[in-house]
Amino acid sequence: MSVVGWLKKDGKWKMNRVVGLMLVVLAALVSLVGCFYTPYDPNAMDATLKNASPSLAHLFGTDNFGRDVLSRVMKGAGTTFAVGLSVVTIGAVGGCLVGAFTGYFGGKADLILMRFNDAVAAIPSILLALVFVGVFGSGTVQLIAALGILFIPSFARVVRSGFVVQKELDYVKNARLMGASHLRIMFVHILPNIKGSLLSALAIGFNNAVLSEAAMSYLSLGVQPPDASLGRMLSEAQPYLFRAPWNAVAPGLMILFSVLGVGLLSLEGGAKHD
């Protein structure tokens, strides 16, 4: 399917997809370019340029240490998205395995695991992440590990509920009669059928991960200085909010746009009739 075909429905542009794709592409470009090139060294301080307002030389101005905000946003977005992607990957792979096995086989193990899962899921993930970081110390790796593990239950729940429904369907029985192994049924026959809910869980998970990273780093419990991350930048910008609001607005909007973009892309849109 072509991109344009995907963006259109019944000859009309689907605005949520168009806007969403633009925002996601923008966010991806900014962070990817930031990996290889930034206008200035994101960590280079310049005492003569503290909290300078936006200008041609510094499009988004400079921060309290005279660092270029645009460069830091580019670098920071990379860090934030990398954390988000790693977290979602850990959560999705772990969740798929746990959810597939418990959902497909059921039984006592499923009962106990799901009880545990429910208990973990009932508690807000940021609280658990805080405890995790409290116990194992703060830092990017600990943050990814903490959020990644904490995201497993939510993916497991989605995958499990998909499996519980799908395994009762006749095509699964049919596959059994054909002599397919349990593993093959789980991952070749059933998994493609829950692609839809898994994709939207991925989108929601990514957004939650980005927002959680930002919140944790804002509380100085995530990415550590001098590394730039969007949440970190917001926390550093707060004391100078009145003098240099651009310090906060640039990273804030970057988070907003990327999360909004992914959110819009994952929207189930369009009329469901015929």
Next chain:
Amino acid sequence: MTNEAKLSKDRALLTVKDLSVAFLRYGRGDKTVVKKVSFQLAEGEILGIAGESGSGKSMTALAVMGLLPENAKRTCEAMLFDGMSLCVPATKRTARKAKKQEEALRLGLSGKEMAMIFQEPLTSLNPVQTIGTQMEEPLLLHTSLTAEERKAAVLTALSNAELKNGEQLLSQYPHHLSGGMRQRVMIAMAMINKPRLLICDEPTTALDAVTEREIVSLIRKLAKEQNTAVIFISHDLYVLRDLCDRVMIMKDGKVVEEGETEQVFEHPERTYTKSLMKAAVKGPKETVSAVNGAVSDAEARDGETVLSVENLSVVYKQRAGLFKKPTEKHAVNEVSFAVQKGEIFGIVGESGCGKSTLLKAVSGLLTGYTGEVSLQVSAPCANKEEMWEQSPDGKKKEAGVQMVFQDPYTSLNPAKKVGWILEEPLRLNTTLTKEERLPLVQTILRETELPLDVIDRYVAELSGGQRQRVAITAALITNPELVLLDEPVSALDVTVQAQILELLLRLQKEHGLTYVFVSHDMAVVRKICDRVLVMKDGKVVECGATEDLFLRPQEEYTKKLLGE
């Protein structure tokens, strides 16, 4: 017909002229599902509308009631109920006003002068309101009765619908009741204001054969007592013939034929009507003359037993809860039978009689049973290498048990293309390469009369009949010795049903296959099976050669099933 009846017939209660219903679709043009349908209904008359799915019969009814979905648009020349126009003609400018007018009239008539019952009584009742609350709503909306009077009226209506314990029912919720009781509640609720028109949209499709007959006779009784005109929609021609004064046959949104019931059934004029009648005809199995030089039935069954089941029992145990004792339920109770090679063995019974559980145990999908199931067939994946070696006479070696399920929507993997689905059994059971598998798939597709391009399509893109053909193809591709058919035609329209049965019979003849055919539909069983086993509550009621059993049923229950 008495003079009085004739007189009332002359006065049309409902006149519909050139009714069309279209679904609005952005950018793709509208999709018309009802095309210029016209009919009249006299006071107290029962009109049946028959047609297969997609014929527009339900949409016609909903259009009369003003209950079409929001993206549907209805247009008509005239729609008069007792002289009142249900469909106000409007130009673009007056559309809003006309719609308001229609809505006001609809609110006044619906539930009072005209009422409707639907196919699924469970979902059609509000799950969080008591029966009492829901029953009295039409009274609340259309009468000025006091609370006690309403309660009395509700109780009367319930007893009219032959429901006992009305008092107790009032405080119960829909999920407490059985399917038949729910539909009775729906009928009682629809009839509570003694409407002059009752529209029934497939009201018995979700019910058992026995319950179906009870509901139909209830509708007939109430309609007669209160002189209510009825529009009865069904795909089941026998129900219509039994109930209706007149019938109307619809196809693709158009009326194909209309007339007095007997006239239409005895002397159908249109080819489509004829094919419908032919498909629905109840009769014995046609002894097809041997095709392709295959030996005749009797000789094919040279006593070789393919499947024998002895004292099979399946017990479902409900685990003990914190406050509950463990309970046991015999889903299948001491069932024994044997199936000979080359025969079609039928198992019939109402839903919940254990026939599906029995089939699961035979197929090996269910293991927790007691008793003996012995299959004289090789396991599906026993001889991977040999299976597709062809013997000198071109016949494939046989392998295993395969199954065809009721609903091809769920029995075929929706995430895969048909080609993949058909190749999967070969992939699992043979060592054939990708290049070798494709021609095999193509060959068998030709046999099941499917176009070859289905290989590249998803199941959702096929019609119901095509889907079931794919399911049959997938089951037969490994050339199994025993094929279990679990209600294989129940989800299909009658004409498609006939085609699929024909296909099954032909394949059985040509390849000497053995079928176990499970169904709740006596007519279908009679048409295809050599021997039949009747089940009730997990037990065998009766077993014998099909024609013997149909012509001379021994047991009361069998007679009841046959509708005698």
Next chain:
Amino acid sequence: MRYFMKKTIALVVTLLLAAFLTFLAFEVIPSDAAVANLSIDATDEEIEALREAMGLNRPLMVRYGSFLLGALTGDFGESTQYRIPVSELLSDRFGVTVSLALLSFVLIVGISVPFGIFAARVKSKAGEGFVAFLTQTMMAVPPFFLGMLITLLFGIVLRWFTPGAYVPAGEDFFGFLGFMIFPAIAVAVPKIGMSVRFLQGSLKEQMGADYVRTARSKGCTNRRVLWRHVLRNALVPVVTFLTMVMAEILAGSIVIEQVFNLSGVGRLLAVSISARDFPVVRAIVLYTTAVVVLLNYGADLICRFMDPRIKEL
């Protein structure tokens, strides 16, 4: 009644389990509390003596027992950072957090229920798109960024409140409200976006249900269909959803208290984690978990009351 008992037993079991996990989490900390309390150059004997004094050498289950007993009586030991009982530290801060959470919850329910009903009735493509875009945007704003924007706009530019100057409710209730409304908005906005979407989805699903057609066939007006038939069905999942939102409000307040410089439980938690003040962290985690579990219990009972089909555990 049976349902009630089952749920209550499950509640007690869950609470005990949560308490045990919280207890255990801080038992596996690489450096134990005794080490954390002493300077780096403490000798092994000194550490051992303190361990003995703090009761860290007793068996695990005994310590769990005394921890549980302490938790029930509100005794969580002493904060290693402030050297005062944890319960004292918490009691000062509960008011702020609870009032922030309640105020946000009132905002969320008060705005999203009517707006959700309105959104479910929007028919036009453009209208649907607008609602979707609006709710997605609300959900995408990081609450602390929103808090900063609110501080900037209402606190610094418009001067509607003085940033950082919390007014206790006891002194000046309207002053308190005038201040707290701003952090509450920051907490509420993303949740309003979520709730509106959820309620809209739930209502739309119910509006397509078969029983709606039945109600209309009885002559119900659209208004009656919505209020008498659809709403109660649609609200059942919403109750469970709102419990989850409430739990997230509690979590969200951790960050928002930081932004608005409120001395609440959340801020204390963040500070205590940085300072590795584990008795405080443990107490807060246990309390929050207990609140969340109790909320779920309450939601289950409400759902049972609203939907007669729920019978099994």
